[in-house]
Amino acid sequence: MDELLREFLTETTETLDVLDNELLGLERTPDEAQALARIFRLLHSVKGTCGFLGLPRLESLAHAAETLLDRYREGLPVTAEGVALVLQTTKRMRSLLADLESSGAEPEGCDDELLARLQSLAAPQARPEPGSRVEEAGDGGSVKAVETARELSAGDAAALAPPSSPSAEEAPRPRTRAPASVRVQVETLDALMETVGELVLARNQLLEVSRRVNDDSLRLPLQRLSAVTGELQSGIMKARMQPIGTAWRKLPRLVHDLSQELGKPIALETRGGDTELDRQVLELIMDPLVHMLRNAADHGIEDAETRRRLGKPETGRITVSAHHEGSRVVLQISDDGRGIDAARVRAKAIELGLAGVAELDRMDERQLCSLIFRPGFTTANAVTSVSGRGVGLDVVRENIELIGGSLEVAAVKDRGTTFTIKIPLTLAIISALIVSVAGQRFALPQLVVQEVLRVQGDGDTRIESVKGADILRLRGTLVPLIALEKLLGGAGSEAAAAPRRAGVLVAVLRVGVTAFAVTVDRVCGSEEIVVKPLSRVLRECTLFSGNTILGDGNVALIIDPNSLARQVAGAGIETRQAVLARDHAPARTAQRRELLLFLSGSREPKAVPLASVMRIEEMDIAAAETCDGREVLQYRGALLPLVRLGTEADAPHGERPVLVLSDGDRIAGLIVDEIIDAVEETVDAAEACDKRGLAGTSIIQGRATEVIDAAEIVRRAHAGARAKQGAMARQAAAVLLIEPSLFVRDMLTPVIEAAGSRVSAAASPQAALRLVESGESFDVVVADMDRCREEAERLVASLAVSTGRRPMLIGLTSRPGAEARRRAQGHAKLIGKFDRQALLRSLAERDEALAVAA
């Protein structure tokens, strides 16, 4: 494509943008002579250029529109129909331009119908009905473009797009000011930027050298060089900056079209259009911005009827604003629509299996709203009716994060929603923290670094681990901790990756709402670095977003914090535990308690509050008598009811440690395997547990520990015969787990075992059948309903026949939607595959049913 045509395309596209805005302004104030004149002129100049370049379709369209405008200029009343038609014409012209750009030639086609309509309106006999004047046409779907005068700053853009706010009518227009600017090829600017980047590097190296040689004669010229380089750098950066308003010029048109399309009156307000940001960032941010605007118009704003009922103005309002905040630009898209119903988001998240109930319970409204950014949340079309939010928001967030930005949402039901996008001003030069990990230096973008601290291992900051995942306890909150050397050092450094408890240096990072920490060996300082893209061969490494040359001339890789954040999110169940633990922390105030650690059955320690332990005795269990269905021992002249957790070893009778627990004036003896220690621990992160007799699970000395509810145990010991069959002393239920996925089997088996049941896991219905045939009997069958529903049902039926007792069937599904529920009708239970709590509840219900039956 030749230079001339390219120039024409750029210019005409810009002109059409301006034209659209002028037309929308005209729709609002139809009698404005000056606006008419401007539109006429713009069309006229487009017509002229098209004629010159030999583009007949574009020329005739511009001509017909110009003729109509000319008639308006002469006094023909402006109608909504006319404005709409001209807008339609510019739309057609735009599509022609797009074709022209891709193929280099004006496409074949016919615009006769459009031309005829333009001509008929322009014909002298055409007299509009009084009712079709613009002012009266408001309820159909007209758009009101409100632009504050601020948006239209000095310079080229302002000269082309004069303010169209009502107040500007009286003000003299800055129309004739000659633009003091020149057009520069984008490539030229990019090349300049690159050259300056090289200069910055050279300067950094020189500075490094001068630090070493310590030569005074060098210092002064170097300072000067440094200052000039800095000025040059910021100058070029500034040249690359564009007011965001230039990109916004197409938004009024977009909202206008949406408004018509959706049949909702919507007004757009833009603020802070003079906020400048890097051209490259601007390009990358436009798509997400348009997407969110569409979203707000489509789902955020209610229809006029609903709005009337709610007592809101019929015309919905969308505000797009921008302002600087440090080295970032903050963009906000807010609407005064229906907002987000956190409760329904929550319900949807449960239905889609995106989060567990316990996790959701600990989320505040804002965190719940943020769920709409989770991948998968958006795929279900039902979302639209849930909250009116969603389509592809995960993609929007991904795109924003790619350029180092973040996306947040705040919403008030029926009041509106505000999306806040924070993006860096520029992508080319960033401030970075240089850290050393595994003997190598890496750059961490300073924007995401919250703080760097040395973990002392006591007091407020500590490193703990929950089931293999390291967690940093930081002044009362828990954040997931990533061992960077493990990620960066490869397999060779597994040993080095073992969490060291004290003296570790960690950097706390924050990406969007995700806070996490990484371990580093050393902080080498902070440096302004020139970001260079990774070569193509290296782009598969998502861990890095680029590389740079440091002051000493060596190359350092730039760590991509978004990738790290994804690692935190994707690290699987362990980290999820960590998140759970973090979410629990604020709910339960941490307090120091004395606990007695003991073993019973498994190697995992259990704990009981020391305060409720009266004595620790060695007793001969064989001497126990059965009285009234309870095991009792004579103890200090009274009867001591004995309790077993059901997990203790079936050791031969004889001397066993017994914890004498008290609750008020009643006592009971708990038989255990071994006493470990008495500790004083800050008990927090206790995970609520549905199992009776357990206060919860807590992290004690770095290990997940079940904390026994002493009072409950004493109560059970005294509750008579029924207690024997209750949760504590019951016969462990035999559970058959049929699940093809090894991962799910490994995940659920400990959960069921923790609930006090015996688990036999089978990978297939055939394997399950073999277990049954070998004579095992089961009380509960937990089976994957998505893949082996029929087999599981048959198995349950045959077990019912052979044992005379119908086992309870709990169905697992990874699609806990309505459809799955319908298909599974007739089953006692159908729960989400990853819903631990629901599974525990179902098991507990069975225990209760048994207890009642007994």
Place this chain on the structure above:
Amino acid sequence: MSDALDRSCARCRVAREVQTVLIVAVAGQRLGLPLAAVRDVFRPGALTSVPCAAAHVAGVLNLRGRIVTLLDLRARLGMPPQAPKRPMAVSLEWDGDCYGLLVDEVGDVQRLDPDALLPVPPHLDRHWAEVCVGIHSLDDGLLIVVDVDRLLCADHHVASGAAPARPAARQDHHRSLS
């Protein structure tokens, strides 16, 4: 049939353009790199290794202000890495990026007669055949002429004759929003 013909012609055409090559040696075998692609011959300085990169990526380094991705040609050709005593590297410009090839030795520049180019022998090692345009029989032994596109293209499956697609621009990594 005509398809096969086209492809072999395409190969010939590539070969015909390759007239002047820089001869390098790796593991005792001489390779010819098209001189047009070669920027520089240098001794690699301080190298920064790239965790999680492909095995043949030796690291990244600063070559007079440009960041060069250094590839170990031995590893790229499927041989166990072996640190040469005096490592030499040839830098190449490809798709806007600068690459370095770690070789054992750098030899002369030589003009080749395109008509004397022999086809790739079918039994040549897979790794070698993948990057080979053809073979020249010189007075003092065989010379494998290398196709830089195929050598550097990260997607090794492209080796089946078709020219590698033009690498996607960075923006293409963004998923489309509309």
